Amino acid sequence: MQSDRSARSDIRAFDAVKALAFIGDLSMGQPTDHSLRTAWLALQLAQAAGTDAAGCATAREASLLRWSGCTANASGFADALGDDIAGREAMLANRPDWDEPLHAQPGGLGATIQPLAQIHCEVSGEVARMLGLAHETETTLRHIFEAWDGQGLPARMAGPQVPAPVFMVALAGDIEIFSRVYGLDRALALIAHRADIRYPARLAALVSRHAGTWLNALDALQPGEIDEALLTPQMQQVTSPELIADVIDLKLPWMTGFSREVAATAATCCARLSLDNDAQERVYRAGLIHGIGRAAVPNALWNMPGRLSASAWEKVRLVPYWTSRAGKQTGTLEQAAELASFAYERLDGTGYFRSAGNAALPLEARVLAAAAAWVALRSPRPWREAMSPGAAAELMRAETAQGRFDAAVVDALLASGPAQPRRPRYDARPQAVRLSAREIDVLRSISRGASNKEAARELELSPSTVRTHVESVFRKLECSTRAAATLKASGMGFL
Template identity: 55%
Template sequence: MQAIPFEQAALIPARDAIVAIAFIGDLSMGRATDQSPRTAWLAMALARAAGCDEGVIAAVEIAALLRWSGCTANAAGFERILGDDVAGREAMMALTLAPMSAKAQSQMPEMAQIHCEVAGDIARMLDLGTDIETALRHTFERYDGRGLPGVLQGDAVPLAVYIVALASDLEILSRAHGLPRARQLIESRAGQVYPAALADLLLQQASAWLAQLDTFSTVGTLLPPALPATTQPVALELVADIADLKLPWLAGYSRQVATLAQGMATALGLEPAQTQQLYRAGLIHNIGRAALPNALWNTPGPLAYAAWERVRLVPYWTRRAAQHTAALAAAAELASYAYERLDGSGYFRSVTAQAISTECRILAAAVAWCALVSRRPWRAALTPAEAATQLRAEAAAGRLDAAIVEALIGEVTGQSSAQTRKAPGLLSERETDVLRRISLGESNKEVARALVISPSTVRTHMESIFRKLQCSTRAAATLKAFTLGVL
């Protein structure tokens, strides 16, 4: 599937996009931020030991980096099942999760379907080839056929799936339990989750490989500099959309922030390079949100002190993305100032006006505005007039730059629409209306009530949308719709 060209797309090297997506996945799964790169290194080592050719080794690396790329898409489902989608999945991967109820177990196939469909679609959007796409679409299959969705078993499962699963188990279980216990757990899963011979090959080298991994000082030294699977640049908007999938009500949010920040920078006469950097920063400012559970973001009313301390780390985690993605270093640094305030009351640095540049002030105002005019689970979206009143109050209190706030209000007042360019003819107008509401987490009944149609009509529209977008889950439809310019 080829995306419609963005009018002002922020293109980055495919390698940087893949590593950024891996970073988001690790945060969402409660893992260390070098977990996916370490798993990729182990998977490549195992593939070489198994005698795989260089093409398979390269595919295994990328499949390992993107293994958790679909986990933002089903975070809302895991919140419903486990309560804490981050800690719960961390425990699941470490094999320390308490036994789930029969009802929770019955929902796991749906979670796997969402994850694998989105991960496979991401591989297709990145043009990574059928081997990587197929491996990601079958991430949770098992050798004994008891995996998810459970349509493949034995040698029918792509070899890359087994290699990545073994590498992931070694990396996660050795950190959680130590190597001796990790060896026992892998041995107990051999012949069930993955082939016994392949597991034995891994365990023969496990100690040496982990010791070698520990000698690497940075994530960058773990990964080859070139990406053999593709040389095509990737739109940074895709990375933003993947991060925003974590919370249904955030769909398209990072694009809105980026577009507004860019428009303000242009209106204020900033240099083109500064304007483009602001756009990029707006796209990635939300990455760090993946580290916190959905239940925290869905909490109505004031947060407790402990919860606020976690929220204050969101821009820190965004900034950490720069360590792994050279092409985003400057944008991530700027993005990490999105919640700073002139009086020092912001986070995570709590710096004051002297340390906050004009670009940072623009981004902070754009983020604040977009949050106010967006619906949240605990409140309706504010009207532009209400949002303007609140932003002016923030400026009067010395937290936001007054001149920039007035420029922002002038900018949004002069805009007729901030909608992304649509793909003509792909969906009907009513289908687009339905999908826009579905993408923001509304149920069929809520959509029906808002559009004054019946729930059965909504279902009919959704069937048509799935058919046209070639997908079967709402998360996949949302991601494809933004990538194709439908929303």
């Protein structure tokens, strides 16, 4: 049975969905209201097509979660396109030659895109399941890139085999993007060209007939009115915010588990400082979501081994800004997102994005900033090895002596010991899932980006033994990609 302390952190599923939509929009190079607008347009299309209430709910939920798998394949897009964010923005806008780099990959376009689509669909479907949404939403997301002509992904289903909301979401997304980028007339021409290829002509005809009216009506709506239209009965239930943290961390394999650890460490430090339960919960939630803005920065910058250029640093400095902006869109997470945006501030004013100092930093912000630094120092990064606890503590004390961290907070942090992770609401582990200790070791290694060979070296196993363990883990977790295995195992408490 879930503890009262864990239950205190629960949030509305709708707020978690909106946070994931915000992360997805950043990851895909879109305005941060793109998924909300797409969902509203998908609802209009579903209603115009005579879809029943359940189908309309699926269209809304799938639109909001359409990009929830895009952190999981960001590394693959970065390898293929160089800039995972700009490259995917070009893909969605159908810009000329956006796919040219993919044709140069071994096997060409299809061989490159197929596994990326599989990762995306599997993860987004798993997200819907963890949120407790209807099975129809999960199924739609697992086939979100299928096409009417059977040339879509990941299963190359065709026509009526494809869940109808897939086409509604695709059309709504296209009209939202194309009309914004190219204007309505060209948008409708592009959609007509995709009729009976990407989606059925009858739905494209409905969009052609009503798009202008729908877009004008949408532009006149206030955010609260859009929320009211999009909220489904399933999204009124509660869920655990840990899912947001896990999706954030999928963007960079070496970040697996980082956000949860920051949250648990910060909450433990608050308890040692005798802050009340409400303060502990605020800091815990803020720790979980403090990396939302990381989705706005291309993977190539995060993986850079050397010193960042000035322009690259400007992008990194905006990470907490985007986290703060997410709070304006995520209902009950607004307070946590605002606090989370102070994670990289420093007492002497040398932090970012505000360069806030001393009096402008409340105690909760000081705890979060110190916890994030403490966990990061002891974690491996592309530009350095993980520091030992002793070396990390020495550096934290040196930074404190220079006026960057609060001395009382750092003392409490270093004296707190290991933080105990919390079990999220969706942590209930199916009785059939039993992973051996060695399988967990292998899963932990590959979840952090290690290849089979690298995991074999790390664990002193043969590559064939590692491969056998990976196959066993995938079979037990009922998934076929490392990203989905990581997400699902995190939710089950294996990682």
